[in-house]
Amino acid sequence: MISLADIEAARDRIEGVAKHTPLDYSHTFSDMTGAAVYLKLENNQRTGSFKIRGALNRITTLSEAEKDAGVVTASAGNHAQGVALAATRAGVDSKVVMPEHAPISKVKATRRYGAETVLHGADYDEAQAKAHEIEERENRTYVHAFDDDYVMAGQGTIGLEIAEDCPDVETVVVPIGGGGLISGVATAVKERLGDVRVVGVQAEGASSVAQSLEKGSVQELDSVNTVADGIATRRVGDKPFEVIQRYVDEVVTVSDEEIAVSLTYLLERSKTLVEGAGAVPIAALLFEKFDFAPDEVVVPALCGGNIDMNQLTTVVMRGLVETxxxxxxxxxxxxxxxxxxxxxxxxxxxxxxxxxxxxxxxxxxxxxxxxxxxxxxxxxxxxxxxxxxxxxxxxxxxxxxxx
Missing domain, CATH: 3.30.70.260 (ACT domain)
Incomplete structure (x- = not known):
């Protein structure tokens, strides 16, 4: 299981490439909820999401032989961009498999960062199976999007920043897809600050963690269906699940309608553009999916801002309908x-x-x-x-x- 020392080492490796993103007090969401809400603006990160942190930490630890052979990964879009940029900076050839219906903006961005892209499958899991075929056939190193110690530690650097920028934080709210982000953040804030609550949030259409926690082992969904494509995975990773069991206090779910409303409020009231997965923590807060006290210091991690413009139009319109x-x-x-x-x-x-x-x-x-x-x-x-x-x-x- 990753440790605070692993995360601190990751921060040294990624410094100068990944940005220390802002933590911004939100008058809007504080007034709307009664909590003291500080937004962790990871949508302002390089490549538009937190994924560059874990990808960079993993690729910098490759051996020279592994770098020469190249890397391969699967991603719905954000991890793809992180791997592409990190690999290009390290002079490593990268190949990325993305679902056939991945947002075109994320596909184009991945190519611009230097990766060869392969479109395959209906969702992340089918893309991942294809990526493993390429891994075996071409002897590349597979850079997992979440089920990897180095990736988890890289994502955990967000938790270090939250702990340093907001030492009186009481609750951190984090999206869960495969679990790499929340496992790293939870480890960092729990080991650095101690008595901090960590709440994980999944979309209702991709809620494998609640079932896994109930049964005590990782459960895989037959399919996923959510506007939050960045967290649309059928199962949580084995390594992140161990950390979630140990450090995450509560896992809740939000509907696509609640995500749409929250994304619309972020854009309209806070002038902050996020993708569906990035709006998930705000949705959990706005729709009171977990209990919190008046003036409780809450930090929702807005994990990414790479939303396709066509999808943005649809989601905002749905948000307007719902309100x-x-x-x-x-x-x-x-x-x-x-x-x-x-x-x-x-x-x-x-x-x-x-x-x-x-x-x-x-x-x-x-x-x-x-x-x-x-x-x-x-x-x-x-x-x-x-x-x-x-x-x-x-x-x-x-x-x-x-x-």
């Missing part, structure tokens, strides 16, 4: 002059803003003298939505809420 800020409705009007004007007057009186209108007389679902209308609306919250729907129904409109 009552966006509404799509359908109704049927009599096909006569002024009918649409009357409908829009009610919406205007309710102070809702119209994004778009679709007006269709040809639908087979309506009568010959009717027209089908869909409206995309900007609203101001759930109460505003209910008031608007109530006003429409009071005037006799049959309204179907589409989103």
């Amino acid at each position: 009552g800020r966006y509404l799509k409705v359908r109704t049927v009007l009599r096909d006569r002059p002024g009918a649409l004007h009357d409908l829009l007057a009610i919406i205007a009186d309710a102070q809702a803003n119209i994004y778009a209108i679709r007006h269709d007389r040809t639908s087979r679902e309506i009568g010959m003298n009717e027209t089908d209308v869909e409206l995309d609306l900007e609203t101001r919250g759930h109460d505003h939505v209910e008031d608007l729907l109530g006003a429409l129904r009071e005037k006799g409109y049959r309204v179907e809420v589409l989103v």
Whole structure:
């Protein structure tokens, strides 16, 4: 099991390449939750996530023969970029296997950092199987994304920074995918500070750790499904699981809807862009997935900011829907002059803003003298939505809420 000394040695190895990222007090999330919230902004790290820490620590410890043979890894995107940059800086050839549907922004970034990329499989686990085939065939060293002592120790340098920048921290909240990040951070803060609570967070669609803790051994999911692709793994690593059992106080899960809301709040209120996995700790805090006291010093680790722009649009829109800020409705009007004007007057009186209108007389679902209308609306919250729907129904409109 890794130790504080391993993590301190890792910090010496990666210094000058990986950045000491900011710890920023958040008035927004402190006000929203009642805790004293300090955001660990690892989304500001080189390559956009914490993964450069572990990858760099591992590659700097390779033998000369291993460096000459090259490295291979599997990744949903962030570890890929970390390995690519670390290998390129060390003059080591790197090959990275990524899931076929990995965000295109992460694929392109990995190539720019110097790695050859191979797209294979539906998820991380299928990509990993392919990477092991390449490892055996080409005699490369496999750089595991999380189940590796050097990688875990590298990620643990985040915990050292938290302990030094916020010595009065009471709770650290960390995402869990394969477990490399939380195992390193938990070791660092527990061994450096002692009485600190560590809360792990998984997405509901990739929650292998809760089952593993319940049964006392690593359990593998049949599949994963979450917007937080950075933590979408079917199983936690064997080595990280030992550390989680020893040092992690609680593991909770959050839904994709809660992740979307949290990502939207981070972007809108804190001007902080994160990916789905990066929003997971804030989601656990905002939706009170664990107990905390008023003014408790809480540090959520925002582990990465590499979100694909197409996905960002979808996630933010979902966040607006979940907070009552966006509404799509359908109704049927009599096909006569002024009918649409009357409908829009009610919406205007309710102070809702119209994004778009679709007006269709040809639908087979309506009568010959009717027209089908869909409206995309900007609203101001759930109460505003209910008031608007109530006003429409009071005037006799049959309204179907589409989103």
